[in-house]
Amino acid sequence: MGAAMSDGCFAMFGPPDPRIRELQKCKEELKDFIQKRSCHPILLRLAWHDSGTYDQRLDNFPARGGATGSIRFDPEMNSAANAGMSKALDFLAKFAEKYPYVSWGDLIQLAAATAIECAGGPVIDMRYGRVAVGSEPEQQQQQQQQQVGVEAAARQLRMIFSEKLGFTDQEIVALAGARTIGRAFKERGGSCSFGYGDHSAGCGIAGGAAWTRNWLTFDNSYFTNHMDAMEDDDLLWLPMDASLQADAGFKPTFELYARDQAIFFRDYAKAHKKLSELGSKFEPAEGIKIQ
Incomplete structure (x- = not known):
């Protein structure tokens, strides 16, 4: 018995989804990299800021923002709120090249969840399978935080x-x-x-x-x-x-x-799990788990 493959989705039956194995291997390599470079905080910040463009008052993907990997594009990457964030993208670039089945949307969130775990925090029940945008969508940009009372x-x-x-x-x-x-x-x-x-x-x-x-x-x-x-x-x-x-x-x-x-x-x-899924479009819709 088989199942039809919808456009952009992996079949329910047949060969294993290659993203699962790549996500698992990528996570193991990230653990070692994060510990050696002490880059836990900046990877967490990158994921938060990618998710933080989300606006629940907007309906359409990807204009509603969220965890889509859009932070890697201008003008979002060069906004004042994202100062210094290009370093985190540089850290992840080699992982994106080595694991092509892992979308940028997933890679950014995987790195953050792994960083929390490596720092002694909780293991987060993450969901993967995010569709990453191929360019910066038109959306409201994050504003620099101000000193206030x-x-x-x-x-x-x-x-x-x-x-x-x-x-x-x-x-x-x-x-x-x-x-x-x-x-x-x-x-x-x-x-x-x-x-x-x-x-x-x-x-x-x-x-x-x-x-x-x-x-x-x-x-x-x-x-x-x-x-x-x-x-x-x-x-x-x-x-x-x-x-x-x-x-x-x-x-x-x-x-x-x-x-x-x-x-x-x-x-x-x-x-954290909720933040990591804001605005995301998953394929398949229920996402995939690696734990």
Whole structure:
């Protein structure tokens, strides 16, 4: 018994889908690459920004934006919000060449989920099979984040993550916990006063500032050690971070994650999966799993 192959889709019966094996092999190579290059944070940032163009108020693919691989094209790649992101694309270019069955939409999201796992975070129940766009679609571009007060920061978070992307207050706080890894740089945005080379090299390039001391470890220290960040000039604690701790809609979840890392990991994994699928078109429609 066989099944007809729809245009652009793999048959239900017959030869195994070659994407499954390539995704599995690619993930294993990414693990080694990420650990050697300490590039967990920038790969996560790349995936978030690719997904972050999504607008739930638009219906059509790919104009609605989302996790489509469009970030690799101009003008999106050269927007102010994506400063420094070409480095992450350069990291992934050799994987795209070696694994041609893995779309750019899948590769970017696979790298981010793998980076979280390599940093000690949860294993995310990812879905693959994204159709990657072949050029930059006409869509609303991401705007550079601005320095704002605590109340304004909360409004801005909901404007972007709730009205545009479709996340709840709880999911917003869960996603913010990913700031436990990574650093900000003056050259990549206006939120950090430290630029390239302003600090000793350590892991990765020198400079920038982090929210946590162990910025390559994914845990709940963003929530538990916020007092350190508030009092230490070498650590970041921005109005957006303060709004999560102070706003009535965000604060209970912030405090919950400070008490219970397991719950944070559970909720983060769900929110990350949701973010990774925003705006995506899957072939087949249900996607494919590799775990």
